[in-house]
Amino acid sequence: MLDLFGYKRRQTSVARIGDTPLGSDYPIRIQSMASVSTMDTEASIGQAVRIIDAGADYVRFTAQGVREAANLAQIRAGLTALGYHAPLVADIHFNPKAADEALLHVEKVRINPGNFVESKADDTLTEEEAFDKGHRAVVERFGAFVQEAARLGRAIRIGVNHGSLSERMLRRYGDTAEGMVESCMEFLDVCRAQQFDDVVISMKASNTLVMTAAVRMLVERMDAAGIAFPLHLGVTEAGDGEDGRIKSAVGIGSLLADGIGDTIRVSLSEDPEYEVPVARKLVAYIKGRSNHPAIILPHPEQYDRNRLQRQETVAVGNLIGGKHTPIVLSDRSKGGTDFDADLQPDIILRSDGSYYQGENLLADLHFLPLRLSDLTEKRLQTLKTTPDTVLIIEATGINPVAEWRAAFLLMEQAGCNCPVILHRRYDAAELEDVQLQAAADMGTLLLEGRGNGLMIAADRQPAADIDRLAFGILQATRLRMSRTEYISCPGCGRTLYNLQETVARIKAATAHLKELKIGIMGCIVNGPGEMADADYGYVGAGPGRIDLYKQKVCVRRGIPQEEAVQQLVDLIKENGDWKER
Incomplete structure (x- = not known):
């Protein structure tokens, strides 16, 4: 069990x-x-x-x-x-x-x-x-x-x-x-x-x-x-760079968290030896929670890990909870004025403890930071009478997934439907480690239908990189599109072109098309199937030849490789999905 x-x-x-x-x-x-x-x-x-x-x-x-x-x-x-x-x-x-x-x-x-x-x-x-x-x-x-x-x-x-x-x-x-x-x-x-x-x-x-x-x-x-x-x-066609690491950590990490999995492969569109240390880091991080103190809960069997829809909460401030897309809350309480122009956080926590949406103070919203130990029966009963409170639940122990699950179970049992922001602090010196850890932790709850936003704190990393990570986790869990999604395979002996070079060229041409999913597949074995929900596909069809897909339909066959990226751009334009930078 x-x-x-x-x-x-x-x-x-x-x-x-x-x-x-x-x-x-x-x-x-x-x-x-x-x-x-x-x-x-x-x-x-x-x-x-x-x-x-x-x-x-x-x-x-x-x-x-x-x-x-x-x-x-x-x-x-x-x-x-x-x-x-x-x-x-x-x-x-x-x-x-x-x-x-x-x-x-x-x-x-x-x-x-x-x-x-x-x-x-x-x-x-x-x-x-x-x-x-x-x-x-x-x-x-x-x-x-x-x-x-x-x-x-x-x-x-x-x-x-x-x-x-x-x-x-x-x-x-x-x-x-x-x-x-x-x-x-x-x-x-x-x-x-x-x-x-x-x-x-x-x-x-x-x-x-x-x-x-x-x-x-x-x-x-x-x-x-x-x-x-x-x-x-393993997550197939996870991609490269931070997106590949985040997506892999969400899928693999959420299963490892429950003790499921005996061998893993992190599939990246990079040289295969680079996959191995990423996989080892992920396994070591999850294994580190082996001695987590027991969490005693009434009726733990009531926790539904396999819910088929998002948790129902009240909507607060026409921004958080309800039917709203999960948000990114950026912790700038220790300063930091650098922002990614393309990935602006929804809410900012400033050094004076106030919360802003852009330059507007959210004076009418009540944010309540707390931990699992704060969710006493008395506190839960109080929260039932103030459902317009946004809870920022911080997990502090070695098993954040267990802490958040326990918090959600207690809330559900008490009939408390306040929206919840998942919050955790990470102290890793390398950004890659923070990416893997946060994606594995928060991705697990998001896949289970819980959580109305993310607040990741990592004082040793640039704040804009952490904002980007939060958006990446939401995208990997299919909750919010904030940038172009590339469903690219890791390559193997069947790959019919230089995969890494081609991924880079396609990204350079299309990365500004934030609402699109583009499949980049080395061959036809898994390509058309695994990119079935992509808007467009680029698939190796033979030596030096590429097939282009619009969703599941091959619309251009046998294109010379040197012309294929431009023809992909032309195809996107023809279908009205192109936007100028």
Whole structure:
């Protein structure tokens, strides 16, 4: 049973992956994925060395064909000769024969249930007949694969992607978290039928709401079935820079906070070795709350972590609570006059303790800073009679998620519906650390539908950077768009162009279009699916060729790469979504 008001790792079975087991009481493992061609043996070995030296436990390579899968033998041999024994993982899409070949050479093979054995729908069959036919194909083909994995002592990851569910799962369940769970359970049932336990599961999406909902739903399904396979966590196409770090910390951190997750990958559109220290920082931060003092609450089971809508509060001052978008409250109580012109905070706390909206003093609004210990029964009863009070609830302990959850539960039980600003102070010397910590902490509550604003204090960081962080967290939780969102993949051996350079060029051309989501995908494997909610998409279609999408529809095919960014701009203009700087 997960402890929502404490921290304890979820106990799982053990997946044997080479000499680095996963799950149970083993440490949370860190991994990354090579971005060079799997056919370039020397480059693959060199990049794997850098990833392992950065602290990764596993290294993954794409194996889109039998040829690439076979070359994993050379990569494995080259790494072993250099004294590197970290397990390697093959990433398979569409090609079961490549998966069969990969089993011969590496310690783990990841398959995608959405395209491992699925074929085009047969229009002569009813929906039920087509579903049953597809299920039989899974049992037969994946069953044979599991048998071979068991014979060779290999592990399998059942890696479900929101953007690549099979056609029959989409027809029955739609593009939903439920469809992801059903897809996973179908393949997991095959493993269980063969008593194959060296299994790892992932449920990934670029949307943090979908990703976390799918993982939590799967955990509940496994708990009900009396099974507990280890979980791989990751947010796909998170992007680069601060946006990629914030989005990853929101999705991964909110699950780690409840003890869910046995291995993680922070997917960034950067060189893969840069992903590893970010992942290690995130894991260390969450693990640090292991000895959090117990929070004793009446009826803790009443806390609904899976609410489907925002918490209902009163609206205060036509600004906070009610139907209003969550706000950013900037703590300038210790000075600081620098502001990002494009990301102006909604409210400013000045050094004299007053609150301003721009240059206007909010004299008619009542802000009440407090902590969990202040929410006594008497205080809660008083707040019920003054619902126009804005609570600024500061979490001060090592487990802020538990403190805020406890505060919200006490308020809900007392019938107090004042709007709440989440507040916490961070003392990290590096901005990246503050980004990861605040995103993991506050993102968890925002994903659960609670919180009407953020107030992040970090005296060692520029105030404008902290304002930007708060806006970034709200965007990562899909609550407020304040800048262009780039859904960009981290790249792998399938990537058909220089991803980092292209992301930079597209950002330079479109970063002022604050209301748009733009997908930037290296190839078509996950691209169109994972960027399904993007307004526009830029997808590698072949060497030197790009396809452009308007939402889910490919509208321009095979564009020469050197012309593609300008054609993307032209496409945005044609559809009336362009704004001059």
